[in-house]
Amino acid sequence: MGNSRGFSFSRVMLVLGLLFLYLPMFVLIVYSFNASRLVSVWAGFSTHWYGELFRDQQILSAVWMSLRIAFYSASMAVCLGTLCAFVITRFRRMRGRTLLSSMITAPLVMPEVITGLSLLLLFVQMAQLIGWPVDRGMATIWIAHTTFCSAYVAVVVSARLREVDRSIEEAAMDLGCTPLKTFFIITLPVIAPALISGWLLAFTLSLDDLVIASFVSGPGATTLPMVVFSSVRMGVSPKINALATIIILVVSVIAFIAWYWMQRAERRQRTRG
Amino acid sequence: MKHRLIPAPVMERVRAVVFHRRVVFGIPFLWLMLFFLLPFALVMKISFSSAVMAIPPYEPVVRWADDTFSIVLNFGNYLFLASDSLYVAAYWGSVKTAFLATVACLLIGYPMAYAMARAPKHWQLVFLLLVMLPSWTSFLIRVYAWMGILGNQGLLNSLLLWLGVINEPIRMLNTNFAVVLGIAYAYLPFMVLPIYTNLVKLDVRLLEAASDLGCRSLTTFWRITLPLSKAGIIAGTMLVFIPAVGEFVIPELLGGPDTLMIGKVLWEEFFSNRDWPVASALAIVMLALLLVPIVLFHRFQAREMEKHG
Numbered sequence: 001m002g003n004s005r006g007f008s009f010s011r012v013m014l015v016l017g018l019l020f021l022y023l024p025m026f027v028l029i030v031y032s033f034n035a036s037r038l039v040s041v042w043a044g045f046s047t048h049w050y051g052e053l054f055r056d057q058q059i060l061s062a063v064w065m066s067l068r069i070a071f072y073s074a075s076m077a078v079c080l081g082t083l084c085a086f087v088i089t090r091f092r093r094m095r096g097r098t099l100l101s102s103m104i105t106a107p108l109v110m111p112e113v114i115t116g117l118s119l120l121l122l123f124v125q126m127a128q129l130i131g132w133p134v135d136r137g138m139a140t141i142w143i144a145h146t147t148f149c150s151a152y153v154a155v156v157v158s159a160r161l162r163e164v165d166r167s168i169e170e171a172a173m174d175l176g177c178t179p180l181k182t183f184f185i186i187t188l189p190v191i192a193p194a195l196i197s198g199w200l201l202a203f204t205l206s207l208d209d210l211v212i213a214s215f216v217s218g219p220g221a222t223t224l225p226m227v228v229f230s231s232v233r234m235g236v237s238p239k240i241n242a243l244a245t246i247i248i249l250v251v252s253v254i255a256f257i258a259w260y261w262m263q264r265a266e267r268r269q270r271t272r273g
Numbered sequence: 274m275k276h277r278l279i280p281a282p283v284m285e286r287v288r289a290v291v292f293h294r295r296v297v298f299g300i301p302f303l304w305l306m307l308f309f310l311l312p313f314a315l316v317m318k319i320s321f322s323s324a325v326m327a328i329p330p331y332e333p334v335v336r337w338a339d340d341t342f343s344i345v346l347n348f349g350n351y352l353f354l355a356s357d358s359l360y361v362a363a364y365w366g367s368v369k370t371a372f373l374a375t376v377a378c379l380l381i382g383y384p385m386a387y388a389m390a391r392a393p394k395h396w397q398l399v400f401l402l403l404v405m406l407p408s409w410t411s412f413l414i415r416v417y418a419w420m421g422i423l424g425n426q427g428l429l430n431s432l433l434l435w436l437g438v439i440n441e442p443i444r445m446l447n448t449n450f451a452v453v454l455g456i457a458y459a460y461l462p463f464m465v466l467p468i469y470t471n472l473v474k475l476d477v478r479l480l481e482a483a484s485d486l487g488c489r490s491l492t493t494f495w496r497i498t499l500p501l502s503k504a505g506i507i508a509g510t511m512l513v514f515i516p517a518v519g520e521f522v523i524p525e526l527l528g529g530p531d532t533l534m535i536g537k538v539l540w541e542e543f544f545s546n547r548d549w550p551v552a553s554a555l556a557i558v559m560l561a562l563l564l565v566p567i568v569l570f571h572r573f574q575a576r577e578m579e580k581h582g
Contacts, residue, residue, distance in 0.1 A: 010391070013384035014400070020381070021407050021461060024418035027428060031421065039421040039428060083301045088578050094298055103305040105574040109511060109567060111519020113536045114556045117543065118312030121319055121553070124329045147308045150301070158578045179293040204409045211521055215543075225413050232413070232526065236421045244414040251410045259402050263395065 025248055032241035039236055049242040056239065059227055066207055066224040069138060073145035074202035078195055080146065081153025081202075088154070089161045107151040116215030119144045123216060136218035144216045145209060149202035156201065160194035200254070313560075320553035321346040331549050350554035359533070360555070364562065366533040370449065370524075371517035374456035375464075378513050379506070381457070382464035386505075387498075389465070390472035401469070408462040416455050416526050423451050423527070447529030455523040460516070464509040471505025472498070504573060511570035515563055535559055 032050070036043035053059060084104045091097055107115065123133055123140050133140055164187065172182045188195075210225035217223070231237050279287075322331040336343045354360045389400045407415060422428045423446040430442040445451055475498065483493040521536035528534070535555065543552040 010384040010388035014388035017385040028418045080301045109515040118316045121315040122312040232417045
């Protein structure tokens with residue numbers, strides 16, 4: 001490639017852009033160890049706020065609630081998103097396919113307030129007509145999160161499905177495999193990495209959502225972003241800094257493991273090729 | 274005796290395939306019809322209702338009473354939105370803020386994506402993860418980080434005071450500037466990613482041919498690289514602009530009393546005023562405003578997803 005050495009405008013921008021992305025998070029991490037409550041004063045190193053965080057029963061139960069919702073939403077979203085990806089990449093002449101592909105890509109950009117409001121109105125009407133859901137809570141958040149997370153899964157999985165060599169599937173079908181069996185023994189292992197990354201993406205999206213959950217939740221279900229939001233609204237809180245540090249740490253570790261795997265797989269492919 | 278021509282086992286196989294296809298199509302289709310399309314129809318319906326003190330807090334639009342079937346459409350909410358300058362200002366403020374933030378994202382994100390696509394292969398993966406990683410942490414917390422930095426007693430003001438650049442703190446938090454900055458910060462990865470995916474597929478031979486024919490690198494960029502990355506720019510721009518118009522968290526946390534954005538107004542109508550019909554009308558108007566960008570994005574995305582590998 002042309003000028004691959006030395007400084008160029010774009011390379012300087014890359015470094016500056018990454019600094020822009022990471023400095024604020026770095027500040028949060030540093031201040032989570034600050035003994036003082038104020039941001040402008042450094043009163044020495046302390047892990048006091050972590051202790052405070054782990055004693056906060058409200059935050060702990062919200063974490064547990066969020067993790068459960070994210071787990072169920074991501075799992076369901078992977079099923080639905082994969083089916084959508086199949087329809088979009090494989091069933092080219094199916095009736096209704098265009099409508100389905102519009103419905104699955106729209107949530108990618110839909111403003112959250114609209115999605116949240118529309119789902120809440122649906123649940124209210126459903127409660128009037130069929131008596132379900134009586135109380136909004138985990139189940140309604142699960143439905144809402146599954147719906148918007150499926151869109152992201154469909155994008156990730158359809159990218160992988162396009163690269164799958166279809167002749168192997170056709171061979172299996174010619175040899176008498178049912179479509180279902182072909183999917184489980186041929187296609188599934190090939191798209192498994194995309195399913196895992198789709199699941200992880202859906203999991204983080206569900207864990208992170210404040211707006212949609214606030215609309216469709218009831219008094220019984222408080223997720224972590226709701227607790228964080230109500231505390232942050234009042235101003236800077238060192239407990240939240242400690243929570244942020246833990247979240248950033250966990251995500252970084254998972255990203256590092258993902259990087260290590262991908263890099264190893266790539267290297268293996270290179271030596272084989 | 275036409276069916277005799279197709280042997281029974283083959284017919285059975287064909288039926289099985291058709292059945293499987295119907296199931297594969299049917300499940301997500303029904304789910305999305307019920308939980309995505311139908312809710313929009315309901316928002317439309319409630320936007321023609323009027324607010325009452327009841328549970329749920331709106332008048333039914335369709336009624337069946339005393340042997341008469343009546344549909345009462347109340348256009349009052351829309352007229353109200355048009356007459357009150359607050360709402361017009363909020364729509365305008367949202368579009369302006371989202372536009373400024375999108376431009377900022379593009380100006381920072383494009384060079385980043387360009388440098389990433391030109392980096393050696395094993396570095397590309399590292400950069401990609403570095404750009405995406407913040408978006409996998411918490412959106413809320415990343416916005417919150419700026420509260421500590423921009424505040425009057427925040428990090429940036431303390432630093433500037435200490436350096437002697439300023440004598441008294443500048444008000445940065447709770448301004449429109451903070452909102453634009455916050456949106457640009459939070460959405461930057463969504464701009465970089467599609468542009469990078471596009472640039473990395475660019476045929477290097479075109480650039481080599483241009484430079485062999487004596488094209489200067491800046492001209493090559495303007496006449497070849499930039500036009501060819503149009504699809505990535507459109508996708509990135511839409512991924513930032515559309516959600517930014519309806520953004521609630523960022524104007525709520527970083528904006529001030531003069532920050533008028535439609536997502537925040539909708540939230541307040543819904544949660545504070547409990548006026549569901551007006552909130553619905555606000556959502557419908559917002560959707561109408563965003564229809565062109567959404568269709569543009571959808572056409573791009575559908576092409577990407579259907580393309581053969």
